[in-house]
Amino acid sequence: xxxxxxxxxxxxxxxxxxxxxxxxxxxxxxxxxxxxxxxxxxxxxxxxxxxxxxxxxxxxxxxxxxxxxxxxxxxxxxxxxxxxxxxxxxxxxxxxxxxxxxxxxxxxxxxxxxxxxxxxxxxxxxxxxxxxxxxxxxxxxxxxxxxxxxxxxxxxxxxx
Amino acid sequence: xxxxxxxxxxxxxxxxxxxxxxxxxxxxxxxxxxxxxxxxxxxxxxxxxxxxxxxxxxxxxxxxxxxxxxxxxxxxxxxxxxxxxxxxxxxxxxxxxxxxxxxxxxxxxxxxxxxxxxxxxxxxxxxxxxxxxxxxxxxxxxxxxxxxxxxxxxxxxxxx
DNA sequence: GTCGCTGCAAAGTCTTTGCAGAGAG
DNA sequence: CTCTCTGCAAAGACTTTGCAGCGAC
Numbered sequence: 001x002x003x004x005x006x007x008x009x010x011x012x013x014x015x016x017x018x019x020x021x022x023x024x025x026x027x028x029x030x031x032x033x034x035x036x037x038x039x040x041x042x043x044x045x046x047x048x049x050x051x052x053x054x055x056x057x058x059x060x061x062x063x064x065x066x067x068x069x070x071x072x073x074x075x076x077x078x079x080x081x082x083x084x085x086x087x088x089x090x091x092x093x094x095x096x097x098x099x100x101x102x103x104x105x106x107x108x109x110x111x112x113x114x115x116x117x118x119x120x121x122x123x124x125x126x127x128x129x130x131x132x133x134x135x136x137x138x139x140x141x142x143x144x145x146x147x148x149x150x151x152x153x154x155x156x157x158x159x160x
Numbered sequence: 161x162x163x164x165x166x167x168x169x170x171x172x173x174x175x176x177x178x179x180x181x182x183x184x185x186x187x188x189x190x191x192x193x194x195x196x197x198x199x200x201x202x203x204x205x206x207x208x209x210x211x212x213x214x215x216x217x218x219x220x221x222x223x224x225x226x227x228x229x230x231x232x233x234x235x236x237x238x239x240x241x242x243x244x245x246x247x248x249x250x251x252x253x254x255x256x257x258x259x260x261x262x263x264x265x266x267x268x269x270x271x272x273x274x275x276x277x278x279x280x281x282x283x284x285x286x287x288x289x290x291x292x293x294x295x296x297x298x299x300x301x302x303x304x305x306x307x308x309x310x311x312x313x314x315x316x317x318x319x320x
Numbered sequence: 321g322t323c324g325c326t327g328c329a330a331a332g333t334c335t336t337t338g339c340a341g342a343g344a345g
Numbered sequence: 346c347t348c349t350c351t352g353c354a355a356a357g358a359c360t361t362t363g364c365a366g367c368g369a370c
Contacts, residue, residue: 073351123293126290140316141310146304146307150299151300191325214359232327233326
């Protein structure tokens with residue numbers, strides 16, 4: 001199983017870069033750089049999980065209680081970031097929408113239906129094949145996502 | 161581009177079969193077979209689209225106005241069908257949850273970000289590769305889904 | 321007949337919006 | 346200073362639930 005990768009510790013974009021991109025984006029649209037917006041970006045960056053608006057809000061309140069950031073601001077910032085393609089949203093079954101930074105290396109998702117854990121992976125062969133399919137069907141591909149559902153190694157043990 | 165298929169006119173399961181499976185399922189759980197439940201199944205079967213609860217409800221009201229089926233029943237029936245794996249739900253971006261019959265042949269989705277059209281396709285190479293990946297990562301795969309986003313052939317013409 | 325089902329409307333969730341004061345540029 | 350942002354709370358959108366009568370078995 002040569003080229004399957006699940007190790008994303010090497011982020012493709014460093015935080016400083018991300019932050020500066022964000023500032024450029026804001027400036028370009030005559031929007032203001034506020035501490036709340038930075039905190040949302042930073043918290044997303046420092047989380048390895050896929051966060052719901054609610055869990056992101058909770059995290060922010062724990063780390064920066066003095067800001068008493070409102071959930072509305074989290075929603076507004078996520079919408080802004082998603083619109084600008086800086087974050088991506090995923091939604092799996094009944095679990096609602098989850099967000100992740102789009103600046104990480106592209107990857108697909110493997111979702112455990114027992115514990116809800118999401119493992120990321122990349123497979124070059126599938127990536128290439130997706131491009132072939134899109135062009136064969138005369139489709140101008142901009143993005144794609146793939147999810148594999150099942151039971152993770154851990155939960156297989158536990159369930160037994 | 162040998163084995164990409166987008167033609168799903170040959171359904172893998174005929175309606176009579178589907179209906180009988182549904183009846184078995186109901187009986188097994190001491191649930192009742194009602195006209196409303198049948199109408200939901202039938203309407204899903206006869207639709208080639210991916211339906212939201214709301215659009216499904218609208219369709220049912222148009223085709224069977226005398227039943228004055230409530231939206232609550234549609235939600236309840238969809239939940240029942242999904243739980244029993246007879247339908248699958250998908251959710252793409254902001255467009256909300258859409259349902260489709262799971263009994264059709266397995267396929268993936270290509271979603272036009274301009275007109276929202278969903279084209280279904282199957283590619284054997286990707287199907288196989290997904291199995292390989294799951295087993296390589298010690299993951300017991302139960303299902304998977306893949307979406308390619310982009311602009312369909314039609315909209316590419318129009319946009320020009 | 322019994323007991324689950326249905327439509328209705330009310331209650332929940334989750335998300336968005338209006339507003340007045342706070343704060344970035 | 347101006348004009349956008351923010352938190353709050355209220356409003357919306359979508360989904361689920363309680364209930365009393367209806368209907369499958």
